[in-house]
Amino acid sequence: MEKVQVHIFYSGTVQGVGFRFTVRRFASRLDLNGWVRNLSDGRVEVIVEGEEKKIQQLMADVEDYFGDYIRDKETEQQEFTNKYPNFKIVF
Numbered sequence: 001m002e003k004v005q006v007h008i009f010y011s012g013t014v015q016g017v018g019f020r021f022t023v024r025r026f027a028s029r030l031d032l033n034g035w036v037r038n039l040s041d042g043r044v045e046v047i048v049e050g051e052e053k054k055i056q057q058l059m060a061d062v063e064d065y066f067g068d069y070i071r072d073k074e075t076e077q078q079e080f081t082n083k084y085p086n087f088k089i090v091f
Contacts, residue, residue, distance in 0.1 A: 001051040005078040008046040012071030033084035
């Protein structure tokens with residue numbers, strides 16, 4: 001399985017609704033690494049690494065769970081770095 005890194009920005013009502021904690025729980029369950037954080041402009045930023053299929057599953061899970069809250073999503077696939085030992089919330 002090819003491993004990749006995906007940089008994701010979610011916008012909408014994505015702060016104050018448990019978004020980061022849910023993303024971390026879903027990512028950990030899928031054995032993905034990286035981090036999630038709130039941005040000052042109201043968006044949530046995610047860097048996630050792992051098998052591409054599992055990252056697609058993470059995004060599907062997040063969108064199923066928070067469908068009514070997400071207004072937009074931007075993604076950019078990047079080169080796998082293997083520099084994240086786990087998935088955490090960055091404050």
